[in-house]
Amino acid sequence: MSTSVTTFVPESHADSHHEGHHQKQNFFFTYIWSVDHKMIGLQYLWTSFAFLLLGGLLAMGIRYQLAYPGVEVPLIGRLLPSTIATDGIILPGGYNMFFTMHATVMVFLVVMPLLIGGFGNYLIPLKIGAGDMAFPTLNAMSYWLYVVSGIIIVASFFVPGGAAAGGWTAYAPLSSTAAYNQTQLGQSLWCVGLFINGLSSIAGATNYITTIINMRAPGMTMFRLPLSVWALFITAWLLLLAVPVLSAAAAMLTTDLNFGTTFFAAQGGQPLLWQHLFWFFGHPEVYIMILPAMGLVSEILPVFARKPIFGYKAMVWAMVAIGFLGFIVWGHHMFVSGMNLTLAAAFSVSTMIIAVPSAIKTFNWMGTVWRGSIEFTTPMLFALAFVSMFVIGGLSGIFMASTPVDLFVHNSYFIVAHIHYVLFGGSLFGAFAAIYFWYPKMFGRMMNDTLGKIHFFATFIFFNLTFFPMHNLGLGGMMRRIADPTVYDHLRALQPINVFVSWAAFGMGLSTFIFLWNFIWSLRHGKPAGKNPWHSTTLEWTVPSPPGHGNFETTPTVYNGPYEYSVPGMDKDFLPQDEKAPEGARLEVH
Amino acid sequence: MNMNKTLTKIFWLSVLLVAACATDALAGVRDSNLYWAPECVTVGGKRIDSLLNFIFYLTGAVFFLTQIVYIYYLVKYRKRPGSKAYYSHGNNKLELIWTAIPTAIFIGLVIYSNRLWSELHSEPPADAVKVDIVGYQFGWDMRYPGADGKLGKVDTKLYSTENKFAIVPDDASGSDDFSSTELVIPVGKPVHIYLHSRDVIHSFYVPEFRLYQAAVPGRTIAWVWFETTKTGNFQLACSQICGSGHYNMKAPIRVVTQEEFDKWQAGKIAAKAAETQSAAAPSDPVLVAQRNKGEQ
Amino acid sequence: MSTAALAAHETPHAPPRTAIFGMTIFLASEAMLFAGLIGGYIVLRLSSPAWPPSPQYPKLPILLTGINTVFLITSSFTYHFAEAAVKKGKKGLFWLFVTVLLGATFLVIQGFEWSHLHHEGLWFNKGGVYGSSFFVLTGFHGAHVAIGVLMILIAFLRQLGGAYTAQNHTYLILAGMYWHFVDVVWVFLYSVLYLI
Ligand code: HEA
Ligand code: HEA
Ligand code: CUA
Ligand SMILES: [Cu+2]
DSSP states (O other): OOOOOOOOOOOOOSOOTTHHHHHHOOHIIIIISOOOHHHHHHHHHHHHHHHHHHHHHHHHHHHHHHHSTTSOOTTTGGGSOTTTEETTEEOHHHHHHHHHHHHHIIIIIIIHIIIIIIIIHHHHHHHHTOSSOSOHHHHHHHHHHHHHHHHHHHHGGGSTTOSOOSTTTTOTTTTTOHHHHSOHHHHHHHHHHHHHHHHHHHHHHHHHHHHHHHOOOTTOOGGGSOHHHHHHHHHHHHHHHHHHHHHHHHHHHHHHHHTOOOTTOSSSSOHHHHHHHHHHHHHHHHHHHHHHHHHHHHHHHHHHHTSOOTTHHHHHHHHHHHHHHGGGOGGGGOTTTTOOHHHHHHHHHHHHHHHHHHHHHHHHHHHHHTTOOBOOOHHHHHHHHHHHHHHHHHHHHHHHHSHHHHHHHTTBHHHHHHHHHHIIIIIIHHHHHHHHHHHHHHHSBOOOHHHHHHHHHHHHHHHHHHHHHHHHHHHTTOBSSOSOGGGSHHHHTTHHHHHHHHHHHHHHHHHHHHHHHHHHHHHHHSOBOOSOTTOOOSGGGGSOSSOOTTSOSSOOOOOSOTTOBSOTTOSSSBOOTTSOOOTTOOOOOO | OOHHHHHHHHHHHHHHHHHHHHGGGGTOSOOSSTTOOOOOOBHHHHHHHHHHHHHHHHHHHHHHHHHHHHHHHHHHTBOOTTOOOOOOOOOHHHHHHHHHHHHHHHHHHHHHHHHHHHHHTSOOOTTOEEEEEEEETTEEEEEEOOTTOOOOOBOGGGOOSSOTTOBOTTOGGGTTOEEESSEEEETTSEEEEEEEESSSOEEEEEGGGTEEEEEOTTOOEEEEEEEBOSOEEEEEEOOSOOSTTGGGOEEEEEEEOHHHHHHHHHHHHHHHHHHHHTTOGGGOHHHHHHHHHHHO | OOHHHHHTSSSOOOOHHHHHHHHHHHHHHHHHHHHHHHHHHHHHHHTSSSSSSSTTSOOOOHHHHHHHHHHHHHHHHHHHHHHHHHHTTSOOHHHHHHHHHHHHHHHHHHHHHHHHHHHTTOBTTBSHHHHHHHHHHHHHHHHHHHHHHHHHHHHHHHHHTTOOOSSOOHHHHHHHHHHHHHHHHHHHHIIIIIIO
């Protein structure tokens, strides 16, 4: 295997006016316009937490309305803008804003920034043995573009007409015609927000790919990269190639809304063109949200099973396959949209095929715990649950991938169940696992394990109680995106389930506070962590917690793959990547 | 940390998962099938149900097999004093097996699915009852052919408050078409629907029919047909977000016997003829449409 | 070598090879942006019964824009000459200036064309998808050209003070990659919008 490795050779700086900054380390350069990848990662983390609370609050609003349509929202009802509620009672249009913005916030301002912005920034340079990202300034810019996009999207709640209300998929011509949506300004801000968010993603993706290709430490070959880095690498490619298509579509939507162009109009334009462009981005997008979580979980399982990951290369190739196939399955969102029926059948084939790499990954995770020595720490519990929840979400995907079944379940709560099993049970469970796991590295202290476990069990139970019954609601004929199910005869009978689901959702919302409390409390009071509290092999655990500016005292040299646990013939049960295998260690060559 | 405690917890969790499903018993009203879906009343819908059942059992089996093995591993290979993990990087033969088997299953499933798909979308029988269904923000209009049994041609550019159905003015077969705000169809007979929209995308969704199809403005969706098996009252729902009134965009559906349908139809045709004769010219779709055209 | 030493500079500049790699990656993304726009345009055009949809709309000026295209392509060459000059240790100011001039000329002629078509009754909201796609696509491209001209103008101004040497001119290489990319996109746009 070739070791094409370039370390970061600094340019000789003729101008020395930079020198002053790192001496002073003033507040502005440390916390605001920081170019240190770790600080930027933490900025992403904190900001996405704030948006998680907002997205979660909107979800609570959704659940309140569905359980008690037409009943005044307690406490905050009367504070809501008049576009959303009158006399504290949520309006149907306001409900539409709720779920549209709930999804927009969760997808673009929580999951992506948390997993990719937060963990990507924090971990990539540390894990490949680099001092920082390839383009630190671009990195800082990427974060601030994200903040700006978030502000614009949230601000749209308060403009005349209110926020976008056509669903996060913004189907035209509803979204593209002011007379139909009555939220011209809100919808335009939504487009502008996503455009800027896209710039942030593209800047980040460029940085990640360049960094991973060019800045690996000596000995860190591509097939010695930890799987989380592989996952982020492939994710970055998906971002790079899918996001600009959304940007193009959002630009066209903006001009349709404001300048009278007719790209997506019924007469002259093509309403379905929007859907094709959106889903060409949208499907890769869902893998953008799951791949990093898969990568992070693949890191955590071996550590607490004390076993190498099962089938490293199969894992890598499965992700590569997901990356490629992800671009040719978008039509499965459009089986019943009026698209050509034969084309629909073809998309059904590609969709079933793309489930294969996910199957491979699932079996390899099971193979990893097989014959391990499993320790059930909080991060491990979340990682283990991730696998199960992803399987449930993936299997419900198979129902919808079957064209005739989609004829029945399309746009029903069955879809909503699927979404949340893969996105909450998948992406967010992965994120929680990662937070508990890397917290000691980030802050130098452990999170409280008991509180962590309480958080895990509460979330796990309430999560399933919330979202599992949604499968039945969907098959029971409940449409998604309806403000008041009780207007339908056949849904009135299902209303008790809606009430049940809502209370479970409130429970899930509350359990998040256990997490936040633990997170904040442990900053000061957690057990000091030391360099390597989990006895892990990858490079970030060879430096102090938290790592200093510039990461490594000396550029590490890598001798081993990332998952050498329980190697026979060794005293320690793990072999760090930068340690030569001791005499007598029987490493498996693969 | 006490391992037994953790294990007990895991056990209770599995129990809870099952309990989550059981909460659906709250609904208590739907016992015709596993999932409390409303009773299916179309021929095609029953085919979909059997495919749905097939996938349910398939994925159910996959779920329980994988989860049982998984939980068994978690219990069996939990950390115990002196336990040591087995050092292994994987097994290529296994990789091959668990790639090939799902692939084979998926290929089989997609063949089964797409066959049914094309069957459901086969040419509608010529003798089918034809209905033009038009969605708008926020309601539905239905149009049935008059005595000639033919629906007047549609040009989607022509939708206007006078020409609710966008009938092409020089198509005489459109002049006797009658309209309705409820969908009335004879049981046991194929029904061929044409879907249109006047403004944004709406959708025709009837869970009892196991049928969803979007109505796209500017286009005619002409491939949907079905055959009911049972009389009864249902509701047509719009299941595509279409604005603030989306949640309430519904229309009654009555599936009636052939005799009842004939009677209803004859009444409607007669009413329409009377209306045309009383020479309230502006409400004649042909004239209105022509006048509209003149104005443009 | 210590990675900490590197980060001592608050914003260390990536070495040229890395920067060029990054630019290539970024341009792949830009290509997808235009692929989205052009793909959408092609779909709309193929589903339109006639093009232009109605004879009342003006045709696009093939000849004038053809000449303009020649200007833009020439500017790619002049930029190349500038780079070659710098590599040889010369300043390359003349060629940089010519490039800026050509780029600006392109923009001016495009602007003239916009206003001309506007008078003839074609605009964002006039002429259906014909007008929509023409103005949005050329608008997007024009914005890219403007950014490119700005980048080269900056290079020119910096080079007045002799900022780039034969060994050290990464910025020139990056701006050049961007500029050539914008030209290539234009060749595509000109073909699909004007010629076919
Ligand atoms: C993280 C996000 C994520 C992920 C990973 C997936 C994964 C999958 N999704 Fe999902 N999907 C969404 C997020 C995601 N989806 C969202 C957000 C929507 C809704 C958008 C909207 O309309 O708002 C959606 C909608 C959606 C639709 C459209 C439905 C409709 O609107 O009518 C379809 C249809 O095919 C689909 C299919 C699939 C499939 C087949 C997979 C597969 O990749 C899953 C593969 C995994 C497995 C199958 C499980 C593990 C495998 C085994 C244990 C092996 C053995 C299995 C068998 C032999 C059966 N998804
Ligand atoms: C990553 C993505 C993500 C996440 C994490 C979530 C999380 C949640 N979602 Fe969301 N959802 C989507 C993505 C996501 N969702 C998408 C893409 C759609 C489709 C939208 C569309 O149709 O356009 C959707 C739609 C959607 C619907 C359907 C709306 C409709 O179609 O009408 C519902 C309904 O129940 C719902 C509920 C919830 C709930 C209860 C949570 C909970 O898990 C949230 C838990 C809350 C927190 C973790 C935050 C902390 C809690 C608080 C700050 C509140 C505390 C206050 C009280 C307890 C009162 N979501
Ligand atoms: Cu019409 Cu929803
Ligand atoms: Cu998809």
